Amino acid sequence: MANIKDIAKMANVSITTVSRVLNNHPYVSQKKREAVWQAMKESNYQKNLNAVHLSTGKTHLIGVVLPFSNHPYFGLLLEGIAEEAVKNNYKLVLFQTNYEETREIEALDMLKHKQIDALIVCSRICSWSTINDYAGYGPIVFCEDTQEQPFSATFVDHYKSFQTALHYLADKGHKKIGYCIGRNSGANSTNRALAYKDFLTKRKLPFHPEYIFEQCLHLEDGENVVSKITNMKEPPTALLVTSDQVAAGIAASSLANKISIPQEIAIIGFDNQPISKVMGITTMEIPLVEIGRNLFSQSVQSHISYKEMDVTLIERSTV
């Protein structure tokens, strides 16, 4: 479909002029006005209006549920979602939940009341039982494995990727491996905890509860991890860190505390965010922008689909 940029080009006028013609603005010459009308006719241009939305019942709005809007992980997902939304002439309505159940329910209610056409849930706090009440009101798409639920999803296998990274560290000779994680609840965290437990069993390694660092979400949380480690009698020699942000915080704080990487502490991050490249951090690449793009595509499809994305180990200099 032609947009107003195309119309401007066809009519050989500025975008502002097209906009003025569309909005019945008086200060446009008759000649230009006719050129714009001609171009609109030729390209079968249709203006996106409330009138259209009232007649079709479509809002061309897609809701996006995110816990935080200022975290690079969600920023990259949103980037992919927004790229596709722009291409397909949809707008995004943002629901920043801070993991509060009421905020998620508000988003689900907006879908129910047809105020949005679909909902993309980047990370959830509501139970499946709550969400299932909203199945049937429009597509709800998730960024986690939903194969037992009636919802589309684009996801990575967190169990498998956690195992890959842990065995990689063990193969490099590490026996005291810890991990840093955001929430201790949530499906992804549960799968990672299970992968860790199974890994220890398989490698016959002891379980040290103090090697698990929770509430690691932001860059600054890396400082806390380093300060805890420096106070341990028997600190871990390697850490698997579920966010490159936190991994970067650990790397920077280690440097400041004269702890050498990887000699004293090896680090593997997650996501392959720009900061991991710049700081040379070994990481498990999750194709977040691509996942975002696919989540959008699924949100405008009426059928349910599942798409697993691959996670790739990128070797740099922190292991």
Added chain:
Amino acid sequence: MANIKDIAKMANVSITTVSRVLNNHPYVSQKKREAVWQAMKESNYQKNLNAVHLSTGKTHLIGVVLPFSNHPYFGLLLEGIAEEAVKNNYKLVLFQTNYEETREIEALDMLKHKQIDALIVCSRICSWSTINDYAGYGPIVFCEDTQEQPFSATFVDHYKSFQTALHYLADKGHKKIGYCIGRNSGANSTNRALAYKDFLTKRKLPFHPEYIFEQCLHLEDGENVVSKITNMKEPPTALLVTSDQVAAGIAASSLANKISIPQEIAIIGFDNQPISKVMGITTMEIPLVEIGRNLFSQSVQSHISYKEMDVTLIERSTV
């Protein structure tokens, strides 16, 4: 106004139960249903519905124009905007423009057609002449000095803060000072260029066009700056960098290339993003989250207001 969390508390039932009652879901006991109704009556609870929006003409949607959704500068602004939106029961509609004029005009058109109640423009590409056509359709709020325009704004004085940082570097003995900037167009960039020129004149320093590094927006752009500097016969000894992201990229890349900071190159960043704290980068703090909060408040006010925010130099270890 009470929200469904308050109702749940008052009625001594779960949030899910309140939601089910609101949506006439069958599986709720009569007793609980009555408790919820009683609580809604007592708290004068009003459900936010399309019906309400059709009768009042209000959508409770605020548009936010951003060039990129995955950049920490805009992430922090959005964080502040979203915080206040959540508190005031508004939702945000995101317009990711990539600095394309048509995308901004789409957002302005949505305001004109009452599909959103107000528009917050975090960074613009359209001229004032284009935007002025939309004055009167609802509040449009900017993150730059608009005192000659009929629009509210929350902003910092980029001329003044650039001068402060440049004189600080000169007072530390630097005579070869360059700067890194995002766009070479835009009001903020123009003000910064002017501040640089005036600074050179005042300090009687020569102008080196090669000391101005444009297109510096992201972490990765810092690498390019370092590679350019290492190839210069007479490189700058200090850099003012308009984004902490780029400053962090320069710091990391300098480290990788064995260029010592601040001995060989001094750096001042902008924003005071978490990464500058973690990496010990001296920076000009812009209170982005607070600016975001204020932008939201202005977007729901019918009168025009201007608010200048202070920029503060935070001394760390890169100068």
